[in-house]
Amino acid sequence: MNEILMDKNNLTLGNRLRAFAASFGLPRLIIAAFLLLLFIAAPFVGADFWTQISNTINRFSWNAILVLAMVPMIHSGCGLNFGLPLGIISGLLGATLSIEFGFTGPISFVMAVAIATPIAILLGALYGWLLNKIKGGEMMIATYVGFSSVSFMCMMWLLLPYHSPTMVWGFAGKGLRTTISLEGFYDKVLANFLQVNIGNLSIPTGTLLFFALLAFGMWAFLHTKTGTAMTAVGSNPTFAKAAGVNVDKTRLLSVVLSTWLAAIGILVYEQGFGFIQLYMAPFYMALPAVSAILIGGASVNKATIANVIIGTFLFQGIVTMTPTVMNNMIHMDMSEVIRVVASQGMILYALTRKTEAAK
Amino acid sequence: MKEKNMGKKLLSLLQANSVPVTFVLICAVCIPLSGLSVSYLLNEIVTRMGRNIFLILALLIPIMSGMGLNFGMTLGAMAGEIALIFVSDWQIWGIPGVVLAMILSIPISVLLGAFCGKILNMAKGREMITSYIISFFTNGLYQLVVLYMMGPIIPIKHFSIKLPRGYGIRNTVSLLNMRQCLDNLLAIKVGGVKIPVLTFLIIALLCLFIVWFRRTKLGQDMRAVGQDMNVARDAGINVERTRIISIVMSTVLAGFGMVIYLQNMGNIATYSSHSQIGMFCIAALLVGGASVEKASIGNVFLGVVLFHTMFIVAPKAGAAITGDSMIGEYFRVFVSYAVITVALIMYETKKRKVKSQMAQQLAQEQEAENE
Numbered sequence: 001m002n003e004i005l006m007d008k009n010n011l012t013l014g015n016r017l018r019a020f021a022a023s024f025g026l027p028r029l030i031i032a033a034f035l036l037l038l039f040i041a042a043p044f045v046g047a048d049f050w051t052q053i054s055n056t057i058n059r060f061s062w063n064a065i066l067v068l069a070m071v072p073m074i075h076s077g078c079g080l081n082f083g084l085p086l087g088i089i090s091g092l093l094g095a096t097l098s099i100e101f102g103f104t105g106p107i108s109f110v111m112a113v114a115i116a117t118p119i120a121i122l123l124g125a126l127y128g129w130l131l132n133k134i135k136g137g138e139m140m141i142a143t144y145v146g147f148s149s150v151s152f153m154c155m156m157w158l159l160l161p162y163h164s165p166t167m168v169w170g171f172a173g174k175g176l177r178t179t180i181s182l183e184g185f186y187d188k189v190l191a192n193f194l195q196v197n198i199g200n201l202s203i204p205t206g207t208l209l210f211f212a213l214l215a216f217g218m219w220a221f222l223h224t225k226t227g228t229a230m231t232a233v234g235s236n237p238t239f240a241k242a243a244g245v246n247v248d249k250t251r252l253l254s255v256v257l258s259t260w261l262a263a264i265g266i267l268v269y270e271q272g273f274g275f276i277q278l279y280m281a282p283f284y285m286a287l288p289a290v291s292a293i294l295i296g297g298a299s300v301n302k303a304t305i306a307n308v309i310i311g312t313f314l315f316q317g318i319v320t321m322t323p324t325v326m327n328n329m330i331h332m333d334m335s336e337v338i339r340v341v342a343s344q345g346m347i348l349y350a351l352t353r354k355t356e357a358a359k
Numbered sequence: 360m361k362e363k364n365m366g367k368k369l370l371s372l373l374q375a376n377s378v379p380v381t382f383v384l385i386c387a388v389c390i391p392l393s394g395l396s397v398s399y400l401l402n403e404i405v406t407r408m409g410r411n412i413f414l415i416l417a418l419l420i421p422i423m424s425g426m427g428l429n430f431g432m433t434l435g436a437m438a439g440e441i442a443l444i445f446v447s448d449w450q451i452w453g454i455p456g457v458v459l460a461m462i463l464s465i466p467i468s469v470l471l472g473a474f475c476g477k478i479l480n481m482a483k484g485r486e487m488i489t490s491y492i493i494s495f496f497t498n499g500l501y502q503l504v505v506l507y508m509m510g511p512i513i514p515i516k517h518f519s520i521k522l523p524r525g526y527g528i529r530n531t532v533s534l535l536n537m538r539q540c541l542d543n544l545l546a547i548k549v550g551g552v553k554i555p556v557l558t559f560l561i562i563a564l565l566c567l568f569i570v571w572f573r574r575t576k577l578g579q580d581m582r583a584v585g586q587d588m589n590v591a592r593d594a595g596i597n598v599e600r601t602r603i604i605s606i607v608m609s610t611v612l613a614g615f616g617m618v619i620y621l622q623n624m625g626n627i628a629t630y631s632s633h634s635q636i637g638m639f640c641i642a643a644l645l646v647g648g649a650s651v652e653k654a655s656i657g658n659v660f661l662g663v664v665l666f667h668t669m670f671i672v673a674p675k676a677g678a679a680i681t682g683d684s685m686i687g688e689y690f691r692v693f694v695s696y697a698v699i700t701v702a703l704i705m706y707e708t709k710k711r712k713v714k715s716q717m718a719q720q721l722a723q724e725q726e727a728e729n730e
Contacts, residue, residue, distance in 0.1 A: 134708055137706075137710070137711075141700065143491065144703055151693035151697075154693070155686055158686055159681070159686070337502045337507070340496070340498065340499030340502070341500065344496035347492045348492050348496055351489045351492065352481035352482045
């Protein structure tokens with residue numbers, strides 16, 4: 001049974017390889033095939049299939065918006081947003097301030113979004129202004145803007161006058177803790193909305209709906225006049241300028257949008273995860289999001305909503321499946337290594353494509 | 360007229376060296392606040408100079424060939440670590456161990472460097488972000504080799520460095536028997552400050568090599584490639600090959616540098632020693648007044664002194680100001696990143712100014728015509 005399944009799988013893969021390798025990209029294919037193998041292998045090594053699917057969907061719902069945040073900047077030609085931590089910081093400020101002001105329950109989530117939004121717009125505008133000054137070198141500088149802002153906020157989390165006893169260190173009475181539990185605040189507030197439970201399968205409908213809403217909004221936006229202009233700026237700035245589009249303003253808008261989505265994204269991530277993680281936690285959060293959208297079929301200058309959905313599912317699928325399956329199969333937890341090599345390899349692959357003309 | 364020029368020159372000199380000047384100011388404020396004694400401070404700085412300069416010098420060659428800051432120097436550091444793991448497994452200690460580790464690191468560095476150079480040739484114009492991602496990618500491969508393959512596939516005999524489960528290397532590998540053996544040989548004490556003469560001699564040799572190398576045919580080729588790849592290609596230089604050689608050289612030097620660094624530290628943090636090394640070396644170089652396209656040996660020395668002074672005094676000074684030592688710790692990390700960010704921004708704005716001058720002129724003319 002096992003062998004037949006594997007054979008069939010290989011056969012279709014072989015055909016697909018020839019058909020799609022050119023357009024789809026070999027690394028993407030390998031990753032998709034790998035995930036497929038993991039799903040097939042899961043029941044044979046004793047992992048419950050539906051639990052695995054639930055975990056994957058769950059993690060998908062946490063991360064999808066962070067990946068969606070990549071889309072506007074790719075469209076406007078700013079490249080991959082390695083500066084995602086800046087938006088995450090805005091989200092964290094919204095989350096902590098909402099709790100500090102004494103909001104509890106679902107209202108605290110709404111307030112967190114409400115507080116994070118102006119901060120994200122302000123920081124995003126500054127960041128976008130900076131990126132307009134350095135066209136062509138966005139990705140490297142974005143990385144370091146992210147790092148600088150995270151390490152700057154490390155000092156701020158200690159120095160800002162937070163007092164809420166659920167958040168500050170117990171003995172000192174000041175300085176925020178590294179992880180803050182969201183129990184009693186907005187823990188699973190979206191996930192529990194219309195949650196579907198069938199046997200071992202559970203689907204966080206609310207979170208998925210929230211993502212669908214934002215994704216649809218993004219899709220609709222990209223089809224408005226401004227959205228089309230953004231795509232034009234990304235694919236050919238000279239042409240866009242000639243057509244009367246304000247290139248700098250459009251790019252700025254895309255960066256603000258990306259930063260805001262990152263802020264919302266981290267809030268949704270937190271409500272699923274159940275904890276706020278501060279200090280160095282946002283440091284490397286851009287890399288999984290970047291590799292996810294690339295695995296989904298995006299390139300440095302082209303991305304669609306479908307890329308976001310496919311990519312997040314594949315990436316999070318591998319993240320959740322490898323530890324259990326590999327552990328059961330060879331009694332060796334190599335998931336971390338596989339994840340690093342696959343995701344960084346994907347970014348490298350995208351960076352070395354010659355699709356983007358030097359601007 | 361002449362005086363005006365002089366004033367302008369002074370201003371532009373200050374502007375060009377704004378980063379080192381800022382650091383001198385930071386250090387001037389922090390040193391008295393930290394309350395550390397002068398002899399302690401001098402001792403620390405000299406130790407850190409011996410430890411770090413070789414690594415930072417490894418960054419100079421890719422800058423020369425126009426490939427920017429080589430974040431891929433981490434690859435060399437990994438090669439150095441793997442070599443040291445082998446040497447300590449074979450129980451070869453002292454100077455022979457250090458020399459053997461350096462020799463062993465060469466093939467690994469060359470291999471990794473060639474791989475890095477090949478990929479960077481495919482990503483011209485975004486070498487820095489690519490080399491940065493390569494360092495992460497290779498870190499994954501490094502873990503695969505060190506955590507899983509060492510033991511069953513690559514023979515590791517000695518139990519003291521192997522994990523109890525039978526394969527993989529422990530989190531820390533002790534180099535106690537070769538700790539500071541380079542530094543202590545020929546070391547002299549001047550007024551309570553230990554000066555590792557041999558290490559400095561090796562560094563001096565490398566400096567001489569770099570000065571000599573700049574004048575060779577290959578060095579000239581690299582500079583030509585760094586100036587303009589197309590012109591260099593027209594002049595008959597094999598651009599791709601030259602770029603790969605420059606990365607390979609940088610990686611090999613970084614491997615040597617890592618061996619020197621680790622013999623001074625006295626142990627290897629197997630999975631984290633290399634992860635921050637690129638960032639700190641690059642930050643130190645930039646603090647010394649280097650930029651992405653231009654760096655000299657002087658920048659390296661000035662940078663090490665200023666950056667590491669800040670590094671030593673920041674936690675104490677931070678504790679003195681705010682009463683929390685963590686603030687200082689975070690402050691120095693923040694400063695490292697901020698320096699790199701600022702340097703990158705200055706480089707890109709300058710590059711863009713020069714590059715787009717023509718285009719802007721054209722656009723202006725067009726706009727004028729349209730009006």
